[in-house]
Amino acid sequence: MAIQKVCGVETEYGITHLGVAEPNPITASSLLIQAYVAAVQRRVGWDFEDETPGRDARGFAREGASAPVVETHLVNAVLTNGARFYVDHAHPEYSTPECASPLDAVRWDRAGELILTRAMAAAAETLPPGQEIVVYKNNSDGKGNSYGCHENYLLDREVPFARIVAGILTHFVTRQLYTGAGKVGAEAGGETDQVTFQLSQRADFFEEEVGLETTLKRPLVNTRDEPHADPRKYRRLHVIAGDANLCEVATFLKVGVTALVLSMIEDDFLDLEGLVLAAPVRAVRQVSRDLTFAAPLDLADGGTSTALGLQWRLFEQAQKYAESEGLDSLGGSGPEVLAGWERALETLESDPSLLAGTADWATKRSLVEAYRERHGLSWRHPRLAQLDLQYHDLRPGRSLFARLPSERLLSEEEVRAAVTEPPRTTRAYFRGRCLERWASSVAAANWDSMVFDLGGDPLQRVPMLEPLRGTAEVVDSLFEECRTPAELLARLGSEG
Amino acid sequence: MAERELKRRPEREREQEPAEVEEAPQGGEKAEKLKAELDELLDEIDEVLEDNAEEFVRNYVQKGGQ
Numbered sequence: 105m106a107i108q109k110v111c112g113v114e115t116e117y118g119i120t121h122l123g124v125a126e127p128n129p130i131t132a133s134s135l136l137i138q139a140y141v142a143a144v145q146r147r148v149g150w151d152f153e154d155e156t157p158g159r160d161a162r163g164f165a166r167e168g169a170s171a172p173v174v175e176t177h178l179v180n181a182v183l184t185n186g187a188r189f190y191v192d193h194a195h196p197e198y199s200t201p202e203c204a205s206p207l208d209a210v211r212w213d214r215a216g217e218l219i220l221t222r223a224m225a226a227a228a229e230t231l232p233p234g235q236e237i238v239v240y241k242n243n244s245d246g247k248g249n250s251y252g253c254h255e256n257y258l259l260d261r262e263v264p265f266a267r268i269v270a271g272i273l274t275h276f277v278t279r280q281l282y283t284g285a286g287k288v289g290a291e292a293g294g295e296t297d298q299v300t301f302q303l304s305q306r307a308d309f310f311e312e313e314v315g316l317e318t319t320l321k322r323p324l325v326n327t328r329d330e331p332h333a334d335p336r337k338y339r340r341l342h343v344i345a346g347d348a349n350l351c352e353v354a355t356f357l358k359v360g361v362t363a364l365v366l367s368m369i370e371d372d373f374l375d376l377e378g379l380v381l382a383a384p385v386r387a388v389r390q391v392s393r394d395l396t397f398a399a400p401l402d403l404a405d406g407g408t409s410t411a412l413g414l415q416w417r418l419f420e421q422a423q424k425y426a427e428s429e430g431l432d433s434l435g436g437s438g439p440e441v442l443a444g445w446e447r448a449l450e451t452l453e454s455d456p457s458l459l460a461g462t463a464d465w466a467t468k469r470s471l472v473e474a475y476r477e478r479h480g481l482s483w484r485h486p487r488l489a490q491l492d493l494q495y496h497d498l499r500p501g502r503s504l505f506a507r508l509p510s511e512r513l514l515s516e517e518e519v520r521a522a523v524t525e526p527p528r529t530t531r532a533y534f535r536g537r538c539l540e541r542w543a544s545s546v547a548a549a550n551w552d553s554m555v556f557d558l559g560g561d562p563l564q565r566v567p568m569l570e571p572l573r574g575t576a577e578v579v580d581s582l583f584e585e586c587r588t589p590a591e592l593l594a595r596l597g598s599e600g
Numbered sequence: 601m602a603e604r605e606l607k608r609r610p611e612r613e614r615e616q617e618p619a620e621v622e623e624a625p626q627g628g629e630k631a632e633k634l635k636a637e638l639d640e641l642l643d644e645i646d647e648v649l650e651d652n653a654e655e656f657v658r659n660y661v662q663k664g665g666q
Contacts, residue, residue: 118662129662194664243665246657251665318666344666455627460634474638475645490653493660502648507641509634 106367106433107338110202110258110530110571111359113213115348116195116251117220118240118496123231129194132237134179136196137189139230140223141181182549184524184540185215186532193319195251196220196239201532202551202571205435206360208527210352211514215522217241217350221498222523241348242496243305246489248291250309252318253348257363258571259339261331263370268341269314269325271369274379275362275418276324276345277388277401278411280304281456282448283358284392285347286465288472288483288492293389300483301472303465305347307392313384318344324384332551334569341366345388350496350505352513353462357448360434360441365418367433368425379417380404387411397456412452419445435529461510468495471508534574537583538592545589558590566596 119136121127180190186201198219200212220239227237244250259268284303290296292308302308315323328342343362349355368374381387382402390399391411400408409417422442425431431438451458459466472491481487495504526536535549547557554566568574586592650656 116665118660120660129664193666195662240660245660245662247661249662249665251662254666319664455631458627458630470634470638471641474635474642478642486653486657487649489657490649493657494649502650504645504648507645507648509637 105429106370107258107260108204108435108572109363109367109433110204111206111209111363112200112202112256113209113216113355113359114197114199114252114254114256115213115216115241116192116197116253117498118242118245118251119194119196120238120240121235122238123235130191133191133194133196135230136220136223136227136237136239137179137181137191139226140189140219143222143226143229144183182535182539183219184526184536185212185522186526186530186536187212187216187219188551189219193251196223201526201536202530203435203527203532204529204572205437206356206363206441207437207513208435208529209359210355211518211522212527213355214352214514214519217498218519218523221500224499238502239498240493240496241350241498242285242493243347244287244291244308246287246289246291246493250306250322252306252344253346254318255343255346255359255362257341257343257366258331258333259341259366260370261335261337261339263339265327265339267372268366268369270376270380271374272341272362272365273313273324273384274381274414275365276343277381277384277391278414278418279358279361280307280347280388280392280465281397281411281415281452282445282459282463283347283349283354284463284465285349285354285496286468286492288488290393299393301395301469302392303395304388304392306345307388310345310385310388324388333571338571347464348496349464351462351464351467351510353444353448353511354464356437356513357441357444360437361422361445363434364422364425364431364438364441364445367429367431368421370433371425371429373425373429374418374421378403378405378407378409379414381414397452412449415449415452419449461508464495464505467505467508467510468492471495471504528576529572531568531571531574533576534568534579537579538589541583542589542592556589556593558593564593566593 119129119132121132182188188199190197198216200209203209203212224237224239243253280303285305287302287305290299290302290308309322310324311321312323314325314327316327324345326342326344331338331340346358380403382404387401390401397412398410402408426442434441457466460470461467472488475491476488494502497503526532535554538546538554545556545558546554547563548555552568556564582595586595
């Protein structure tokens with residue numbers, strides 16, 4: 105039985121600092137995050153008297169730990185919703201808390217968009233007139249530079265890594281049919297002049313099948329082995345071969361279908377016959393650039409198949425898997441994932457343009473095509489590149505995505521609540537609630553531990569090596585009964 | 601795969617039957633509705649777009665990503 109696919113999404117946002125001569129993205133990212141953290145503190149009225157903003161030695165800081173002076177490095181906040189909001193390389197990055205279902209991953213990913221939007225507004229209050237920091241939820245600057253939207257999935261350590269690689273490659277190559285965020289033109293990967301529009305933001309940038317790198321020679325399957333959980337029991341698959349999505353359905357299917365395919369791999373259910381690509385790296389670009397959806401991809405067995413054909417094969421096995429093994433590993437989202445996947449494939453078969461509103465590439469393409477036709481523009485016209493970019497602009501007044509119709513899976517109330525509330529069904533609940541109640545006693549928070557400073561020496565570490573422990577069901581009563589962090593630690597200590 | 605053929609065949613058969621006419625307008629309606637919404641957006645989009653497209657696109661440079 106596949107273990108529950110605890111999952112999360114980390115997004116590096118594109119950032120610009122308007123109104124300055126030589127914008128520095130690291131400074132801008134730091135300003136943005138610190139402005140948010142400071143604004144949140146004002147709102148909840150935390151007491152700063154006893155806080156020690158300098159204690160960031162472990163590389164993690166609590167929400168209540170921002171210094172008034174802008175630090176241009178290591179800005180690193182853990183939020184009460186259990187997420188991490190920090191500067192990574194030259195981008196602001198938001199990592200959702202650990203989620204127990206694909207729908208929760210969508211919810212906390214959307215909360216991230218709201219957090220970035222609020223951060224822009226908070227930064228605007230601190231910047232001199234004429235300056236503005238703007239963020240984009242995309243993966244490329246159109247000039248050969250890419251930044252990632254990574255997914256994470258919990259897997260049983262027993263599963264041989266080679267089986268994961270063999271099983272997931274074809275899915276990573278072909279899922280862009282409904283997860284691609286769309287791009288005008290191409291920036292790398294050869295024959296860029298011939299590309300008018302492609303399905304994926306990231307497809308141009310993959311050069312290897314498997315590897316450890318994430319910034320150069322990007323691999324389709326990333327081998328980073330850092331489980332952020334008990335390493336004897338778990339593996340975390342760190343996925344870098346995906347686009348950041350604005351369509352909720354796209355994020356839902358990206359995470360949900362991948363979690364489902366991984367469950368099949370974990371249970372050794374997936375039959376790879378007719379599913380192995382001869383050249384996955386070449387195929388990822390072929391699929392992204394094929395707007396006829398009919399291009400044959402070479403298979404290792406000498407045959408060919410379209411990307412859609414391969415997705416149907418995966419889907420049919422998933423249907424059988426659901427019947428025989430169930431979809432419990434998807435934390436309640438299973439039936440919707442399967443149904444949504446089938447709908448997406450059927451739409452691709454009948455009229456791919458009708459994915460507008462559920463797949464970002466189709467949503468964006470409908471706009472770009474309509475604009476192009478109305479104004480009689482060539483595909484190289486900068487206006488079209490601008491539409492592409494501004495589709496991803498998170499400012500409510502500028503976002504083109506927000507003006508287009510799209511299918512929603514969540515209410516705005518649910519998304520708003522997730523800005524401050526942690527998911528109730530993973531260890532993120534314990535992290536978030538501790539920060540909400542006792543921020544001033546939390547010296548550091550990490551994915552797999554919390555470190556408390558109770559005034560004495562030494563600091564006390566609470567390990568959190570089980571992603572599904574520390575849920576509301578288990579710890580709510582504990583929080584009710586303990587009035588201080590000292591009481592909490594005493595109770596945790598006595599209960600082992 | 602037999603299973604796939606089974607699942608998809610009804611789909612294809614329906615497409616060839618006259619009864620399919622019932623379904624076709626649904627897709628058509630959706631496309632029409634989308635087009636109408638797009639037209640509306642295009643009417644007002646210039647107010648939303650940043651002024652100088654060329655400069656705006658040129659200045660968007662993102663280094664140091666994963």
